Amino acid sequence: MSAIDDLPPLREVMAAFGLDPKKALGQNFLLDLNLTAKIARQAAPLEGATVVEVGPGPGGLTRALLATGAARVIAIEKDRRCLPALEAIAARYPGRLDIVSADALAIDLRALAGGPVKIVANLPYNVGTQLLLNWLTVPDWPPGWSDLTLMFQREVAERIVAAPATDHYGRLGVLAGWRTRARIAFDVPPQAFTPPPKVTSSVVRIEPLAEPLPAPxxxxxxxxxxxxxxxxxxxxxxxxxxxxxxxxxxxxxxxxxxxxxxxxxxxxxxxxxx
CATH class of the missing domain: 1.10.8.100 (rRNA adenine dimethylase, C-terminal domain)
Structure with a gap:
C-alpha cells in the first residue's frame, strides 16, 4: 500500500492505542490507505470544503480526506478509545481537524458546522441506515449537506438506488429518489476490513435535488x-x-x-x- 502521509501505518496505530474493533459499535476498520484515498476522491472536489466524517475509528479515511485537500474535517467519534489516534492526526494537520466526541445520531449538522458540508464516512453498519434516513428527512430542504459519500453493506446500497419494480425497491429507495440522485460508485470486498464482515460493501454517492416534488x-x-x-x-x-x-x-x-x-x-x- 502506498503512503499518503508520514504518519504510521494503521495497523501500528491500532496496536499503539489498543483499538480492537468492537462488534457492539458496528466497527469494521478499513486499513488500506489506497481504498480510503479512493473514497476521498469520490467526494471531490474537496479543496476548500468542510467535511463531516462519522465513525473515523483509527483515522484511515480522515487522513485521506486531509491529504486529498479538505480544508476542514469534523470527525464525529462515539468510541473514546479512538480519540488519541485522531489527536495525533490533528497534530499532523494543524487547524484542519476538529474532533467531536459524540453520538452522530444526536448531532445537528447545521449547528455543528455553520454551513453546508460534505459528509464522507465508512458508516458503522448498525446505525448507517438510520443516519441516512435522518439526513434525508430533515424538515428544511436543501439540507445542511451538499453531498454524501457513504459506505454501506451492498444490500443497503442497492435499496438506496433501487428503481421501481425491482426486488430492492422500498421505503428507502422512495425517500432517496424523492429528494436526491444516488448511485453506487464501487464495491469494497470483505477482506479489505478488519475484521472482515460477512458481506460486500459499497460506496454510494448521493446529491440533493434543488427542488424535489412538493410533498408533506x-x-x-x-x-x-x-x-x-x-x-x-x-x-x-x-x-x-x-x-x-x-x-x-x-x-x-x-x-x-x-x-x-x-x-x-x-x-x-x-x-x-x-
Missing part, C-alpha cells in the same frame, strides 16, 4: 411505511387504514397495483392526497 414529509413517510409494510398485497389492502381505494382513486392510481410498482411521483401524489 410526514405524509410520504406514512404512505411508504404502510405500502411497503405489506408489499405483497394490493394497495387497496395495504393502504386500507389510510383510505384504501378512495385514497387511490383520488390520486389516480389503480387500487390493484402493489407498492413496488409505483414511481416516486405516484407516492408523492398519494402523500399529497392523504
Amino acid at each position: 414529509l410526514a405524509g410520504l413517510e406514512t404512505i411508504t411505511a404502510a405500502a411497503f409494510g405489506q408489499r405483497r398485497k394490493m394497495l387497496r389492502q395495504s393502504l386500507k387504514a389510510l383510505g384504501g381505494a378512495t385514497l387511490l382513486e383520488k390520486a389516480g392510481i389503480d387500487p390493484q397495483r402493489r407498492a413496488e410498482t409505483l414511481e416516486v411521483a405516484e407516492f408523492v401524489r398519494l402523500a399529497n392526497c392523504l
